[in-house]
Amino acid sequence: MRKLSYFILSGLLLAGMISCNNGSKGDKKKGALGSNAAEKVYVAPGEYDEYYAFVSGGFSGQLSVYGLPSGRLFKVIPVFSQDAEKAWGYNEETKPMLNTSHGFIPWDDSHHPDISQTNGVVDGRWVFINGNNTPRIAKIDLTTFETTEIIEIPNSAGNHSSSFVTENTEYVVAGTRFSVPIPQRDISIKEYKGNFKGTLSFISVDPEDGGMDLKFQIMMPGFDYDLAHPGRGASHGWFFFSTYNTEEASTLMEVNSSQNDKDFIAAVNWKKAEEYIKQGKGKMMPAKYAHNVYDEKTHMATSTMKDQVLMLDASELPELVYLLPTPKSPHGCDVDPTGEYIVGNGKLSANLTVHSFTKMLAAIEAEKFEGDAYGIPILSFEDVLAGVVEQAGLGPLHTEFDGKGNGYTTFFISSEVVKWKVGTWEVIDRAPCYYSVGHLMIPGGNSREPFGDYVLAMNKITKDRYLPTGPEVTQSAQLYDIRGDKMELLLDFPTVGEPHYAAGIRADIVMKNSKKIFKLEENEHPYAITNEGETKVTRNGNEVHIYMSTIRSHFNPDNIEGVKVGDKVYFHVTNLEQDYDVPHGISMIGANTSELLIMPGQTETFVWEPKQVGVWPFYCTDFCSALHQEMQGYVRVSPASSSIELSWSLGED
Amino acid sequence: MKKSNWVMILGSILILGLFLFPLWNIRLEAPQYPIPLGMDIYINDFADEHPHDIKNINLMNHYVGMKYIPETIPEFKIFPTVIIVMFVLGLLIGIKGNYKWFMTWFIVMIVLAAAGIYDFYLWESDYGHDLDPKAIMKFTNPDGSIMGFQPPLFGSKDILNFRAHSYPQLGAYFLALGIAASFVAYILGRKEQRKT
Structure with a gap:
């Protein structure tokens, strides 16, 4: 009712302002409602x-x-x-x-x-x-x-x-x-x-x-x-x-x-x-x-x-x-x-x-x-x-x-x-x-x-x-x-x-042209991997590169040790899925950036610069599957002076 | 050459359709898969019905501890060899032989086809029941036994959230037609024999 009265009022005002406005607006409003x-x-x-x-x-x-x-x-x-x-x-x-x-x-x-x-x-x-x-x-x-x-x-x-x-x-x-x-x-x-x-x-x-x-x-x-x-x-x-x-x-x-x-x-x-x-x-x-x-x-x-x-x-x-x-x-x-x-x-x-x-x-x-x-x-x-x-x-x-x-x-x-x-x-x-x-x-x-x-x-x-x-x-x-x-x-x-x-x-x-997935075999990202056998972690000075994969419902690797305070850690994450609408996400505690949201067949990278010694978790941020909540992992961060070598694994007890 | 010989030759050629078309198809439907997951079984290959279907079937099935569908199996070598041999024999019989030979070829083919289907059943049964003891999800039947996930040999069946369909494809129809043709050749051959 309030709207209607506003409406009529504005209609009247306009009618006063513009000669060609014949005040028929009120009828139209009713018409639309009806x-x-x-x-x-x-x-x-x-x-x-x-x-x-x-x-x-x-x-x-x-x-x-x-x-x-x-x-x-x-x-x-x-x-x-x-x-x-x-x-x-x-x-x-x-x-x-x-x-x-x-x-x-x-x-x-x-x-x-x-x-x-x-x-x-x-x-x-x-x-x-x-x-x-x-x-x-x-x-x-x-x-x-x-x-x-x-x-x-x-x-x-x-x-x-x-x-x-x-x-x-x-x-x-x-x-x-x-x-x-x-x-x-x-x-x-x-x-x-x-x-x-x-x-x-x-x-x-x-x-x-x-x-x-x-x-x-x-x-x-x-x-x-x-x-x-x-x-x-x-x-x-x-x-x-x-x-x-x-x-x-x-x-x-x-x-x-x-x-x-x-x-x-x-x-x-x-x-x-x-x-x-x-x-x-x-x-x-x-x-x-x-x-x-x-x-x-x-x-x-x-x-x-x-x-x-x-x-x-x-x-x-x-x-x-x-x-x-x-x-x-x-x-x-x-x-x-x-x-x-x-x-x-x-x-x-x-x-x-x-x-x-x-x-x-x-x-x-x-x-x-x-x-x-x-x-x-x-x-x-x-x-x-x-x-x-x-x-x-x-x-x-x-x-x-x-x-x-x-x-x-x-x-x-x-x-x-x-x-x-x-x-x-x-x-x-x-x-x-x-x-x-x-x-x-x-x-x-x-x-x-x-x-x-x-x-x-x-x-x-x-x-x-x-x-x-x-x-x-x-x-x-x-x-x-x-x-x-x-x-x-x-x-x-x-x-x-x-x-x-x-x-x-x-x-x-x-x-009809909308893509469903990116084809893994066409992925030319320099840090992409095409299967879980290619996952690895490399060090170049204080730069650490993690070649990581995601597929339901795990990261590979999901346990990484040998990272040190002061390192610049690149997570290069490839989603190995080739099924429509199965993205995976990843986020790392304390990373000064956003999550990644990676479409099937795609590779994305975020950088984490760990500042504190400890064991720090990461997890999947997109509800990907029934075991999404289990899709998680750890990185061990040692002091800058540590001599622990890089190691990585999945499923090893 | 007699009509029956031509039919026999035709029958042996028809079974070569197995090299062109899939023999069987297993398809899995679920609400989350508006485009179902499917696998075409050829005489020498497992093939995706839609791109990446087998990979996605494997991903689904690993939750219940099923093994990955293998890239290849010994049958993919044996079956094509058997079919080629039977084709050559059929051709020779068609050119040289008489209706008694046609019947022999027919019986051998029936036995081989039955053996093939039994072999398929054994593989399916193993695939559906030989589950990883560390399976993420374990299901039991009402009687307490461990639930298996064997797809039907023929027909449709509900397996957890999926409805599984298993049906012969064009290759199988070619095989059936080929075998039927040899039987027709036998009937025709016998009639021709009586007339002479």
């Missing part, structure tokens, strides 16, 4: 969901895997943040994944996942996601659901307009939010104008193994680059970035970067960029950035520091970039499934601006420019405008499409999703969000062929929607059924971290 929403999200025990949703964790730095329509959480894939549960960033194998030009960084802010595409359709091979704070792009392999590559982006700061793929995954594209001095140097912040620059980065993706390479960057004026989306179909070969702070302010941004009536959407012709590169128009410039690759065969990551990047200057190279005036600090920059319409979600406006790709090309052809910004031509607003969704709500942020001719836009301030018709620009339906929705996601939404069944709204505020948990309450997502004429709210579900954005795909495309 429907069979529960049935629509119920996935019976043992049944599978229709869709995978890869939901970013925002400030958690990770990527969560949910099922839709049930909203059930399957896995939190560690990406940019250490995860003690899975030893990500703790074990010796994955520490290099979090290396950067600034050294090891245990955290980042993960924002925009995007699924790889072939011919403009999501293919379910990889998910890419950006780290915002220390600019990085990660690739998650959907055969293992693990992060297998992270590349740092130089000349970038606040890697926000990322990571979106072109229609054949030629590139995963990243843009800088902050403009900074390029190259970095010691200058006054007051010298921002003209000295600070932005870059847009094009990272190629190898069609076979997915290997990423920072192919080139485009040097841009010192704006803030907010979001981006690729052209598709006819506009394939172009990439569109929204900008704000075209004022080039550097302080009290909330006021000073909100002064211009229009900012820009930057249209980047990346095919043209490729031509310029062929002609040798790019310039190699020094840059320092880490490229970290995890090898599934060695089960280890290596980090390589790169020292240069190919730069194209948009101010010097004509026909590379055009600027499309777009009202009011556009946030989301979204392209419809046909590739014709580019939506600028002007977050300080009540209207949605839609540009036409065809009109843009015509204006360029006719050279109808209004002026330029640092040599980059500015087209006229009227020349490129396709239409305006008038007074649709307050604070438009993001738009996705259902592939049936409709756009769905989130409005942060008026806290709702609004459905509108592409071409006629009329508002068809609206549904409230609880509360203050940011991104929304339709599975396959950033492609030529969205699966237009559901929309997932990701909210910034939950307040009273769940049982309270002190001052910090859960974040949440909301699922709407969009198969009918009216959107229908089906489900609220809590999320890990901030559900910033998500990417979705039909489950059958992905699940």
Whole structure:
């Protein structure tokens, strides 16, 4: 009842604020309650969901895997943040994944996942996601659901307009939010104008193994680059970035970067960029950035520091970039499934601006420019405008499409999703969000062929929607059924971290490729063993290497003597199991690190530096079998001066 | 050549199917194994029905003290030799012999097949009953005797949390068809003899 009254109250307030809001929201709420929403999200025990949703964790730095329509959480894939549960960033194998030009960084802010595409359709091979704070792009392999590559982006700061793929995954594209001095140097912040620059980065993706390479960057004026989306179909070969702070302010941004009536959407012709590169128009410039690759065969990551990047200057190279005036600090920059319409979600406006790709090309052809910004031509607003969704709500942020001719836009301030018709620009339906929705996601939404069944709204505020948990309450997502004429709210579900954005795909495309085990015979880890006969302990100075195996339900060896205080003891643990869903874990008392969680056929390593004489136990941390509790062992630690030789055993009395 | 001779030749060729297809399959089902564990028994090999099944059967069975399924057994040398010899003999009889020889071959094959099945039973019985005295888990029957874990020779049976199935496979059907063909050859041969 309280909810309902809140609802009506907010409805009335909105009705007062926006003329097109006819106060029909109250009826819809009743409609949702009166429907069979529960049935629509119920996935019976043992049944599978229709869709995978890869939901970013925002400030958690990770990527969560949910099922839709049930909203059930399957896995939190560690990406940019250490995860003690899975030893990500703790074990010796994955520490290099979090290396950067600034050294090891245990955290980042993960924002925009995007699924790889072939011919403009999501293919379910990889998910890419950006780290915002220390600019990085990660690739998650959907055969293992693990992060297998992270590349740092130089000349970038606040890697926000990322990571979106072109229609054949030629590139995963990243843009800088902050403009900074390029190259970095010691200058006054007051010298921002003209000295600070932005870059847009094009990272190629190898069609076979997915290997990423920072192919080139485009040097841009010192704006803030907010979001981006690729052209598709006819506009394939172009990439569109929204900008704000075209004022080039550097302080009290909330006021000073909100002064211009229009900012820009930057249209980047990346095919043209490729031509310029062929002609040798790019310039190699020094840059320092880490490229970290995890090898599934060695089960280890290596980090390589790169020292240069190919730069194209948009101010010097004509026909590379055009600027499309777009009202009011556009946030989301979204392209419809046909590739014709580019939506600028002007977050300080009540209207949605839609540009036409065809009109843009015509204006360029006719050279109808209004002026330029640092040599980059500015087209006229009227020349490129396709239409305006008038007074649709307050604070438009993001738009996705259902592939049936409709756009769905989130409005942060008026806290709702609004459905509108592409071409006629009329508002068809609206549904409230609880509360203050940011991104929304339709599975396959950033492609030529969205699966237009559901929309997932990701909210910034939950307040009273769940049982309270002190001052910090859960974040949440909301699922709407969009198969009918009216959107229908089906489900609220809590999320890990901030559900910033998500990417979705039909489950059958992905699940058939999901690996069950790692093959032991393919394990190329330098400290791997393939059978229990190969277990051993070796010493090299004060380094002790234990080649240990796990199989139900014992460690081999499980009694080790001859370790001394001051030794650095490496536990290289190979899980000899070759059965689905039989991981083993291991943890050592007093080890200054996390447990290991080792999948069948995998080898992982943790380091223990014993500081006290005694006999210290270790045990299996994953309930592996009926004799899990017996899966344990001892290491004897002798004084540093001891002359006890290394010995190891299993089952000897 | 008479029709009966052709049938006899066909019968002896059919038994070579044993070299192409498994003879028998033992499969273990349990709730934790939505894809059951299975072992295909060939005339010369134990093979995984799905990758790593035998390793995982061994891992399961070690809890109750059962021995690992061996990589190889003497039968894997004896059985193929016997089949090759019987094939050659069958072929020779088919070309040269008459219906009386067909009957002899048929009887010898029946005896050999029975011996094979008995041998299989002995192995199964040993596998199911010769348990490690230090077994992790020991189970007793209601009468106090030590519980065995012998899979059924033919058919299905519950063994603790598993349901075990033991059934002939394509190789066995080829063998049966081959043996049946020699009997048909005998009947045909006898009829042909009477006509002449």
